[in-house]
Amino acid sequence: MAAGEGSSGETDSQSDTDGDPDTNGDSDTDGDSDASDAAADSEEDFPASGDPTAGWDLSVGENVADDLDAESEPAGSDDESADGSADSADEGVDDTEEDGGDDTDAEPDAVVVGDDADELWPDEGADAADDPDAVAAATGTDGGAPATGDAAPGGAAAETAAPDPLVDADDGMLSDGPESDEEMPLADHIEEMVRRLAVVLGIGGIVTLLLYPGADLVNSAFGLDLVSSTEVIDFLWNTHIPGAPEMVDRRPRVYGPLELLLTELKVAALGGLVIGLPAFVYETYLFMRPGLYPKERRYYLAAVPTSLVLAFVGIAFAHFIVLPAIFAYFTSYTTGTAVVAFGLKETFNLILILMGYNAIIFQIPLFVMLAIMMNLVTRVWLEDRRLLFWGTFLGLAFLVSPDPTGMAPIIVGATMIALFEGTLFALRWTARGSLIPTAEGLAARRPQAAVLAALVGYLFSPLPVPTGYYGRLPSAAVETLAANGLAVYTPLLIAGALVGVFELVSLLLRRYGRSRRLLRVRLALDSARRPVWLVAVVVGYLGSPDPAVLRWAAELNLPPAVAGGIAVGLVLGYEGLRLLLASREDRAA
Numbered sequence: 001m002a003a004g005e006g007s008s009g010e011t012d013s014q015s016d017t018d019g020d021p022d023t024n025g026d027s028d029t030d031g032d033s034d035a036s037d038a039a040a041d042s043e044e045d046f047p048a049s050g051d052p053t054a055g056w057d058l059s060v061g062e063n064v065a066d067d068l069d070a071e072s073e074p075a076g077s078d079d080e081s082a083d084g085s086a087d088s089a090d091e092g093v094d095d096t097e098e099d100g101g102d103d104t105d106a107e108p109d110a111v112v113v114g115d116d117a118d119e120l121w122p123d124e125g126a127d128a129a130d131d132p133d134a135v136a137a138a139t140g141t142d143g144g145a146p147a148t149g150d151a152a153p154g155g156a157a158a159e160t161a162a163p164d165p166l167v168d169a170d171d172g173m174l175s176d177g178p179e180s181d182e183e184m185p186l187a188d189h190i191e192e193m194v195r196r197l198a199v200v201l202g203i204g205g206i207v208t209l210l211l212y213p214g215a216d217l218v219n220s221a222f223g224l225d226l227v228s229s230t231e232v233i234d235f236l237w238n239t240h241i242p243g244a245p246e247m248v249d250r251r252p253r254v255y256g257p258l259e260l261l262l263t264e265l266k267v268a269a270l271g272g273l274v275i276g277l278p279a280f281v282y283e284t285y286l287f288m289r290p291g292l293y294p295k296e297r298r299y300y301l302a303a304v305p306t307s308l309v310l311a312f313v314g315i316a317f318a319h320f321i322v323l324p325a326i327f328a329y330f331t332s333y334t335t336g337t338a339v340v341a342f343g344l345k346e347t348f349n350l351i352l353i354l355m356g357y358n359a360i361i362f363q364i365p366l367f368v369m370l371a372i373m374m375n376l377v378t379r380v381w382l383e384d385r386r387l388l389f390w391g392t393f394l395g396l397a398f399l400v401s402p403d404p405t406g407m408a409p410i411i412v413g414a415t416m417i418a419l420f421e422g423t424l425f426a427l428r429w430t431a432r433g434s435l436i437p438t439a440e441g442l443a444a445r446r447p448q449a450a451v452l453a454a455l456v457g458y459l460f461s462p463l464p465v466p467t468g469y470y471g472r473l474p475s476a477a478v479e480t481l482a483a484n485g486l487a488v489y490t491p492l493l494i495a496g497a498l499v500g501v502f503e504l505v506s507l508l509l510r511r512y513g514r515s516r517r518l519l520r521v522r523l524a525l526d527s528a529r530r531p532v533w534l535v536a537v538v539v540g541y542l543g544s545p546d547p548a549v550l551r552w553a554a555e556l557n558l559p560p561a562v563a564g565g566i567a568v569g570l571v572l573g574y575e576g577l578r579l580l581l582a583s584r585e586d587r588a589a
Contacts, residue, residue, distance in 0.1 A: 037298035060293055086580075146561045168296065179399070182290060196287050203272075204272035204276035206272075207272040207275045208269045209267045211268035211272070215402055216230075221497075229263060229268050243328060250340070252343070252344040253343045253344060259344050260344065263348045265347065266349075267348070270315075270352050271494075277359065277363065278311075281300075281303050285300040285304070286554035300370065301416060303366055303369075310363055311332075316361050317358055317362070317415070320356065322412075324401070325486065325488070325489070326407060328484075329407050330407075337478070354401075354408060357401075357412060358412070361412070361416050364423065372427065388425075390420075393420070397411070439578050442574065442577065442578040443578060446574075449571065453567045456565055458563070460563040462559075462563075467548045467550065468543065469542055490540075490544060495540025496540075498539060499536045502525070502529075506529075510522060556588075
């Protein structure tokens, strides 16, 4: 074993017969000893075998010179193989025992680690412990964390301590839970889960009974005019069945004595489902509350009213978009081949299932956001497994939908995929794990906000607005869409085609663009993705058969001062929101 060359003094160690080094307490600090004297003393103490390590306990730090860099080896060293043999150890001793006061640039030739290091050089270990600079020089670190650990017998020197790979791999998800987190038996968890699900079902059932027959009973008892299930049935029937208000043949047909009663109960159950969704979110929050951090609890509580809003949005989406397309398709499919007669039970099964299903699937953005905010998953993880989610969505759509033609499952599955991909796209758009804006992000988007405010002011002003180009579209395409009841989807088809062409070009450039010029084109397309998508949406809307916004703007014609005031108010509101978020972030910091 070699003594450290970079130390201020040299410890004169001699080997005892029992294998323990005999270390003198005085250090050679006057610099009068030379390399030849040190070598002579060492040769006199070597055993007859010529092995300088004979009698030493090499269970700790065997061949520790393997971990040293080539530049730290003293000149003239013949230790090239670093195989831990006795010859290499002999060469290390002969080449490193020099005058400790002269060589200030040399590095220690070996660092002995383990529990036996203090027994080998007790004085040097004590000095190093008192001197932080010496600790940093010996360990190769800043002294904040040890660079070596306990070495196993016959093992190599330990490397610099690294962070826990499990924590790095899961982004902290394997850390200890909050203080309120407690371990419970599995039976207790199941019991609590069943109890909370019973609360959700109880809330939904109470709301259902309040709507039917509760509303009818209250109306008859107190003379009130509350909305009853029968009125809801009439409204939905006249809205979604083509020609129902005018044609006697389109009135509902009842083929059983309990069909009307059960249908009224199903309509009331839809209201119970809508109210039960936020109750379900809240009960799951209470179930997981002990294991949530304070920030995660805030996220979950904010999801309760959001769930109710998304449920109403899903029902509205089914009412205004899905159901009209479905019944227009059904009617056009059977017209001319049979007399269309709609049964009450089957028709409302389709209506209520699609409405309830859309209320549920519109919770997808909420649960994706919650999972990302709580570090359960990441956006990249979801994107890498998007095909699995797509297959699951399509399977659920075909499993639950009562439409045997496949039209309703396709629309529902496409809606689920669009919600999933839209949430991921919004997260990618913000370049963050949350859609909640920040003051810095709002400040960076001032130009876009100003352009949008100016556009709103223009629409409110008496200036002329475009009327659309639906009448200039190819007649074959327009007639085909109108014949299948899909004319309302013309803007979506146009915008989707424009975005699809853009994304296809971008994909081809990513796959096959190898030249410098194509790389520049690809980067330009990537930077223009957001404006192109926005322009595609606007162009698609101008192709609508009835651009209601443009028609409404043309009829509004506010005075220029009022329209300009609206635009300025939007800009000021945007800046006020930015200042509010900045103050909240400062208080939080």
